[in-house]
Amino acid sequence: MLAYALEKEVGFSKKRARSLASYFANIEDFLNVEEQRIKNIKSVSGQTTFRLTDDEIARISAFQISGGLSPQLTVAENYLAIISRVFTKTQLDMVRKLSLADLNPNPFLIRALNLDTTEKVVRLNVYMAATRSIVTSMGFFVEKLLLTTSDNLEKPNKRESGGWDLVKTTSEGERIWLQIKSGSNNMDKDQIEYWAKKIQEKANEGERGYIGFTYGKRTNNTVTIGLLKQVLPEWEMKTLIGRELWDFLSEDPDYSSQVFTILRESAQKILDQHSISEEIEECTKRITQEFVQKYGDGTQGISNYMEAIF
Structure with missing residues (x-):
């Protein structure tokens, strides 16, 4: 997380961001480090291992006091x-x-x-x-939002992905596969038929597959919801729609509310x-x-x- 912040918000290269982040145990450690200590980061033997320019130090100091990182947040x-x-x-x-x-x-x-x-x-x-x-940009952004919901959620590797967007591994080792769509009106009949077969393939392998919609409700009167009812057997058991998806991935019924709060507060920091x-x-x-x-x-x-x- 800190490496990502140093790269995207402080302007370090990915390599330097990762190297610098590795010197801090946690957020508080980074926020409380003094300028003098960060100027010449030393190894256990006392040798300088990471040098920062005056401009880099100034940018780090500005980020420390910007409120971009909060020790009150996870x-x-x-x-x-x-x-x-x-x-x-x-x-x-x-x-x-x-x-x-x-x-x-x-x-x-x-x-x-x-x-x-x-x-x-x-x-x-x-x-x-x-x-x-x-x-x-929105598709990549929402995917990143979904990936923050759980440490047990990841993108499947290319060899076994088969078109699935995400895979969640439960504490018992079960793998649950997800095809993610934006809203509850973003699939046509051919797509639903295709994913009905893919879900059945996972069931035959002893695993579960779902179509997940990042927003919407089952009660929405959309073409896609109508097609799901017609084409996808037991569609209620094989779909996660809107809040259901976020709750399922995070295993926290308040997570989606937290997401919207953080989104709003983050936008205000940029847009005032x-x-x-x-x-x-x-x-x-x-x-x-x-x-x-x-x-x-x-x-x-x-x-x-x-x-x-x-």
Whole structure:
């Protein structure tokens, strides 16, 4: 956990982050270490084994007092907070770095959707670009969130994965296989039929397999829920939907509530009292000005852009 924080939030390389983290027994040890002691980390024999630059020391000191690590939280909770902040900051940086060149507005969409002002053109394309990035990152982010739920949960190795996303090993040594989907409306009939066979294969091997949905409820009136009832035998016993999934993996009925609390607090550390939507609006204003400076304003500006690219 500390190595991940040093890499992602303090800016160390993965190798140096791991090396530095290995010198600390726990979070308190790291938070309480004084600058003088960290300048020249020594081995048992007294030899300097790890040298830090003044800039690295300054970054460590800033991180120590930032509140990024809390001795009141468990290692898992601190790790959850870190990956949440990293995700939020990645999306914030993406929005703030967007430029007109990144958007490349599609002329066919401009005409087909009657985008008749520069602001409308830019706003739609900023939201499209931001959404693509967030959706792409979200899958990896949620997988990391799931992996924090239990020390007994891991990604299966490639040789035996067979398409399964996660495997949980119980205290009795039983392996439970999980195929993870986002919400409870993300599977079609062919996918359900495929995973029904995979679940049966695991049952034949004396193991369990589930389809897990990270959010939703069994009572949701979605196409996927309807198909599960029709296609997956004993579907209630072979699916984990929403809170059921998080409770099953963590074996803690309060875990999902803790996740949302940590997510909110982590987002506030990065965004303060703002939201990513407000950042997208600021980005829209900035790129609209860029568009006007390059192509002009109003319908003439749009026409100038169309002529420039088509």
